Amino acid sequence: MYPFFGKYQMMPGETRIFSSGNFSLGVKREKEGWILLYPDCFREGENTNPNFSLGEYFQTGKSNSLILSPALPVKPLVFKGSQLHVSPTQKLTFFLTIPITIQVYFSKILPENLLKELPAKRLSDTWFGEAFDGEPAFSLGSEFFRKMDQLEIPSFHAVCPVTIFNNSSILLEVERLIIRVENMAIYRKEEKLISSQVAIEYKGKEVISSASFNYSKIHHGEKAEIVTRPRIEASTNLLKINFHFIKNLYRQEL
Amino acid sequence: MNFDWSEFFTFATLTKTIRILIILAVGIAITYTIAYLVKKVLPVKWSRQRKMIINRVIQYTGFVIVFLIIISELEINLAPIFGAAGIIGLVVGVASQTSIGNIISGFFLISEKSFEIGDVIRLGDKTGTVFSIDLLSIKIRTFDNLLIRLPNQMVISTELINLTRFPIRRMDILISVAYKEDLGKVKRILDQIARQNPQCLDEPVPVIIFQNFGTSGIEILLGIWVEKSNFLTVKNTVFQEIKQAFDQEGIEIPFPHVSLYAGENTQPIPVLVKK
Numbered sequence: 063m064y065p066f067f068g069k070y071q072m073m074p075g076e077t078r079i080f081s082s083g084n085f086s087l088g089v090k091r092e093k094e095g096w097i098l099l100y101p102d103c104f105r106e107g108e109n110t111n112p113n114f115s116l117g118e119y120f121q122t123g124k125s126n127s128l129i130l131s132p133a134l135p136v137k138p139l140v141f142k143g144s145q146l147h148v149s150p151t152q153k154l155t156f157f158l159t160i161p162i163t164i165q166v167y168f169s170k171i172l173p174e175n176l177l178k179e180l181p182a183k184r185l186s187d188t189w190f191g192e193a194f195d196g197e198p199a200f201s202l203g204s205e206f207f208r209k210m211d212q213l214e215i216p217s218f219h220a221v222c223p224v225t226i227f228n229n230s231s232i233l234l235e236v237e238r239l240i241i242r243v244e245n246m247a248i249y250r251k252e253e254k255l256i257s258s259q260v261a262i263e264y265k266g267k268e269v270i271s272s273a274s275f276n277y278s279k280i281h282h283g284e285k286a287e288i289v290t291r292p293r294i295e296a297s298t299n300l301l302k303i304n305f306h307f308i309k310n311l312y313r314q315e316l
Numbered sequence: 317m318n319f320d321w322s323e324f325f326t327f328a329t330l331t332k333t334i335r336i337l338i339i340l341a342v343g344i345a346i347t348y349t350i351a352y353l354v355k356k357v358l359p360v361k362w363s364r365q366r367k368m369i370i371n372r373v374i375q376y377t378g379f380v381i382v383f384l385i386i387i388s389e390l391e392i393n394l395a396p397i398f399g400a401a402g403i404i405g406l407v408v409g410v411a412s413q414t415s416i417g418n419i420i421s422g423f424f425l426i427s428e429k430s431f432e433i434g435d436v437i438r439l440g441d442k443t444g445t446v447f448s449i450d451l452l453s454i455k456i457r458t459f460d461n462l463l464i465r466l467p468n469q470m471v472i473s474t475e476l477i478n479l480t481r482f483p484i485r486r487m488d489i490l491i492s493v494a495y496k497e498d499l500g501k502v503k504r505i506l507d508q509i510a511r512q513n514p515q516c517l518d519e520p521v522p523v524i525i526f527q528n529f530g531t532s533g534i535e536i537l538l539g540i541w542v543e544k545s546n547f548l549t550v551k552n553t554v555f556q557e558i559k560q561a562f563d564q565e566g567i568e569i570p571f572p573h574v575s576l577y578a579g580e581n582t583q584p585i586p587v588l589v590k591k
Contacts, residue, residue, distance in 0.1 A: 140518075140519070184514050185514065186511075186514045186516075186517075186518050187514060187515055187516070187517050187518070187542075187543065187546075188517050188518035188519050189483075189484055189517050189518075189519050189520065189541065189543075190519075193482060193484055193520060193541075194482045194483075195483075196483070196484075198483070198543055201518040201519070238519070
């Protein structure tokens with residue numbers, strides 16, 4: 063499915079174009095470094111002989127190894143779940159597709175060896191929470207799937223299983239839900255990339271909910287291979303604001 | 317007037333002078349070292365302003381201690397000085413009322429926390445990044461790299477706008493379109509521009525308000541929310557995108573003009589061409 067993720071050996075002077083769907087990445091190995099040519103430098107139909115003088119140079123040393131690895135976006139994602147309702151004591155599971163980013167490393171996968179991180183798709187910026195104390199995020203839109211087999215996964219996307227348990231006494235109308243991708247890993251199940259399962263317990267509008275990010279045998283299978291570790295491994299269970307309910311910002315102004 | 321310098325430059329006064337100079341040098345060095353070490357051990361997450369205040373408190377305390385040591389070294393009896401403090405205080409107070417006003421205003425500014433070092437503020441017609449908050453004044457660095465000193469008293473008595481207090485800002489763009497234009501179409505185009513620019517925040521949602529029937533056209537306010545760090549980039553790209561979209565769609569951005577009527581509503585002004 064993603065033929066170009068993996069480890070490559072390239073000798074000085076060698077060039078290579080990694081291409082899939084609308085995404086193209088040019089790589090040239092120099093004597094002690096790498097030139098990367100980003101997708102916006104490629105013109106349509108010019109994938110065979112790109113102009114590497116437009117690329118960015120990285121001095122890295124003598125290692126001839128290059129690693130391309132998938133990762134989840136750098137900011138949390140906001141899901142607009144305006145059509146989702148969960149009654150008290152009910153549990154809802156649904157699936158989202160998350161656009162991934164491509165990380166380019168030399169030698170080994172270590173934070174200091176990261177050359178570049180390129181999003182396969184530029185998501186729109188958004189804001190989760192109030193205008194005075196929220197947090198920056200990317201907008202994920204409102205599309206969701208009730209079953210995994212309904213999913214047609216676009217290229218460079220990972221599946222994200224989400225479970226919401228309404229542990230309050232009132233109906234939960236999901237308006238905005240934040241997916242904290244920085245705490246999530248990516249697993250490979252057959253040809254699919256599946257992120258950690260997001261399990262959220264809703265306790266009421268004014269109460270902080272708990273979110274955990276787990277490996278789930280139901281969704282990931284018995285022995286799924288971990289492809290990418292979470293950016294923040296500090297905790298798998300977070301007590302944070304996970305839901306936001308929209309207020310009319312302009313009510314007083316107009 | 318004859319002053320016998322030889323009486324003053326005795327071995328005893330020389331020793332005392334050297335001792336005072338050593339106290340002064342060592343005292344200042346110790347004060348700065350303590351301030352530096354404390355600055356180093358303060359938590360990283362503390363704001364620069366908080367760190368600077370602690371630094372200044374250490375420095376001023378150190379200077380006062382050094383001053384008192386030197387006074388005692390000079391064997392100056394402080395009792396008469398303190399006795400005369402009332403009169404001196406009155407004189408100093410009258411002479412330096414602006415400075416004292418600035419110092420007191422400085423305390424209010426710090427306790428009020430309406431801005432911190434690194435914030436971008438607007439004060440009257442001056443806009444810049446807060447560079448330092450000092451005893452008598454605050455200093456701001458303008459975007460063309462000038463340093464402006466603003467007395468604390470002035471800052472406290474003037475309306476101050478903190479442009480970067482909150483993480484996101486609404487960027488208001490006032491656009492004018494000709495009266496003949498289809499306002500529904502204009503609204504759709506503006507909405508599309510806001511939604512297609514990835515740096516314009518999806519939420520809070522962009523706002524489009526028909527503001528005025530202006531003298532030359534209909535004025536529309538486009539309010540787009542952006543992260544404060546992207547403000548200038550988005551401003552430039554959105555301006556370009558509006559101009560480009562209006563050009564493509566043939567929407568006229570009117571320049572100020574005046575319509576003249578020659579008495580009858582639809583008749584043109586009669587023009588006589590002489591050969």
